[in-house]
Amino acid sequence: MVTLELNQPGKTVLMMGDEAIARGAIEAGVDFCASYPGTPATEIPESLARVADRFNIYAEWSTNEIVAFEAATAASLAGLRAIVAMKQNGVNVCADFLMTVNLAGTNGGLVLVAADDPSAISSSNEQDSRSYARYADLPLLEPADFQEAKDMTKWAFEVSEKLGLPCILRSVTRLSHSRGNVKLGELPEKKRAAKFEGVYISGAFVAAQHAALHQKLEQAREIFEGSRFNFYVGPKKAKFVIVTSGSGWLYSREAVAALGLEGKVGILKMGTTWPLPEKFVVDHLKNVTEILIVEEVDPFLEQNIKILLAEQAKTLGPIEVYGAKSGHLPAYGEMNQDKVTAALASIKGLQPKTRDEKYIEKSREAITCIPLRMPTFCTGCPHRASLWVIKSALKLDGRDGFVTGDIGCYSLGAGPAGYFQLKTIHCMGAGIGLANGFGKLDKFGFNQPVIAVCGDSTFYHAAIPALINARVNNSNVLMVVLDNGGTAMTGFQPHPGSGFDACGRPAPTVEIENICKAIGVEVRVRDPFEVSQAVQDIYDMLQENGPRVMVFRRRCFRIEAKEKLQEKYYVDQTKCIGDDCGCARFCSRVFNCPGIIWDQEAQKAKIDEVVCTGCGVCATLCPRGAIMVRGAAS
């Protein structure tokens, strides 16, 4: 992270996309950063928090994205520069504020980084957040490489300040999380003092505000017309031009080179995609007869360009447009060079050269050597025990109870790792929200018990209003908070219960059980590793009516194992009787922790000591008591 602080303008360094964005913010003199973790943009606030003292930045992990955005907006209203970073789902959480702050306006530069996760590599949905810019009439920038990630971020603050509007900077996972060369700029001397003045109200004279917003957007278009982030490369009078933005830029260049089309195909690279700098685009499409539009996820640029082509039909004449609508490129999933090459080759009637004629065949063969691995919980993960407990209690209850899920590591509970317990997964907080509704269906003959699971971080983020709703409407729901002591899935960032802040300093805590008590619901706290007691508790709670909360509290073992030496477990193979046991390999097959393996030679269970974190839950479940602590007397 030293590179973030380097005061050597002109020096080229290797940077992760998120670090480049953070550096851009630093070069813009950013004062305030708020965010919610677990996104392709997580390293932006983490980077800024690390240098918070050095550059006098305030950095926080907020309870959720809308709170982060509102807090950052406050800094802007006080004349400071602020950045807020999130993924596509976070933008949805912000939407309500976004659709009013656009009308009320901002003061100091305010940048919203929307880092989309195409292909939903680590998300519950795939979404193109660029539509929000068009929807909310806000300026949109799309960096295409690491240098632009830094430079455009710095510029975004200026654009925002000029317009008095938040500026949206769209990244994607591949840009945020890969690394490339970045030439550093100057570090500014920060002089801003916070002072609030003026009135920022959305709701008075809304129609007039909306009209003024459209004028600001025209102003943005003017600024974008001269932006150096929009440019053309290729032959002077190309008839075929690729129009691209964001990650599509590098893929397009590679595709053109791969097909040897450098002399025939031009690339119009757009860095400012909303509002479109129409003059700039029209100027570069004169004499062009075919265009291919390359972008990631939705046909956002494609639709805007098509509208422009229709408006400019007299000037430009007929132009054939290839892209998502024509079926040449998908409007879903991550973009890559192969997809662009295939599209270009198909339009041009070329045969793309593959690396090796037998490449596909060879790779298929290689795949058969890879052992089949299902996504699973880490060894020692408390969620495995929690979901086994929930499964057991629901089975004992026998009324076809089910679990409404939520977003977190425990989403894996929908698969074999969590014994297929989660039956619904949507957005954060939706588990308890849905359970709320299920819990009120008794008058329609519904008698299945409903358990809503929710992580600790999710509890603070999005679950509390639904729990209050369950309380006041007396909904029959059991909420199980899987409290592993932090926002574990995303790198263990702190949450309101953690006791430390984004910069690692001690912070006050807000206890989950105290919130539950204040709401007036029955709450119990239990260690899910005490499996049999926990099963009894959940079973008992399932027999009760109204809203109830069980907090399964056990720290994420990845963190626990780092902090202190764990006990070493082993299978005493004189006690394990293998297939004679009658347990049918419960430990390695059903409980299915990756730390327990089947010893083919001995035909008995065995602990993989490299993987085992020593949680000891399997030892309590083995019917022979064959799993032992190393060094302990048997």
Added chain:
Amino acid sequence: MEAGKSSSDLEQEVFSQDLCTSCGACVNICPYIKVVKDKVAVIEPCGLTEGKCYDFCPRTLTDIAALDRSVFGKTRTDYSLGPYISIEMAQAKDSEVRCRAQYGGVVSALIKYALDTGEISNAVLTRPFDVALMPSSVLAEESSQSLECAGSNYISSATLAKMNEATKQGKDSLGLVGIPCQVMALRKMQSSKHETRAKGVKLVIGLFCTWALSYKGFSEFLREKVDLSKVRRIDIPPPPANIMVVETAAGDARFSLDEVRKFIKPTCGVCYDMTSEFADISVGMVEGIEDWNTLIVRTPAGRKFIDKAKKAGVINAKPLEQTRLEHLKQASSIKKKRAVDAIQKRTNDKKNLLYLRLSAQEKKKYV
């Protein structure tokens, strides 16, 4: 006994048919079958095609004559009460024991004596009113624990699950007090071809039982009437009273038995055994006499033990009058007949008796 049946079959034929007695025979022999309160469930099918769980269950195929041969070395001639050596009336000599017990205190006194004399090393018992009415199974090591387990609350606990836990720890020379379904399951375990340590149970005292109540239904019902934590004794006085009396620290509550009957476990309706016919010794009430028990001695081991207990002055005994014996036989026969009728109603087939395999003579009497 029937080959090739698994936990999935057990689930299908017993649990999902509401036939589970919660005896606990299938619990704690594998990681898949668990019990909470009086609910037993297969958490996950183990995948094996043949399971001890299925074979041990008192509601899977049970050949009465075969079990007779296995336990008594011969088949029964009395089709109402099963094999027995003697039937008499008895009571604990110690009045304190009598006072704490449901009736004559014979069971508590015998267990206390067996533990004191080393006849058995541990006893698997049921402590009533443990937590909010739910009884708990305990492994008693000391004779003083026997009195804590006196009395009944008409809810069954998974006694055999506790026994399985104890035998797994290597405990043998155990005594066990159980209701008829538990005793039947224990004998099925002991005569099974499967590896089991149930043979470590040396003394089986069976209780008379007409039915047990489901915990959930009954506790919710009773919670409306009394403070469950204060319940000390539950009794059903002999007919024609038709009431249940719940004694609590804050006074007694009485209500009609008809209110309670709806909580009777459905499986009790198909139960063929009122007097724990496969026990070493069976003990129950004597209708109309509060502080005496009916004592049925069934096995030679039971006979030997009772003789010693009498000699040691632990219990008093006297003959059971003929009319009372006839009355007992009649009551037991009624239960058998009702069970057969209920089974036929379930199967809708006069020849399909579900789990029961009866001898020709028994069939003649009850089918």
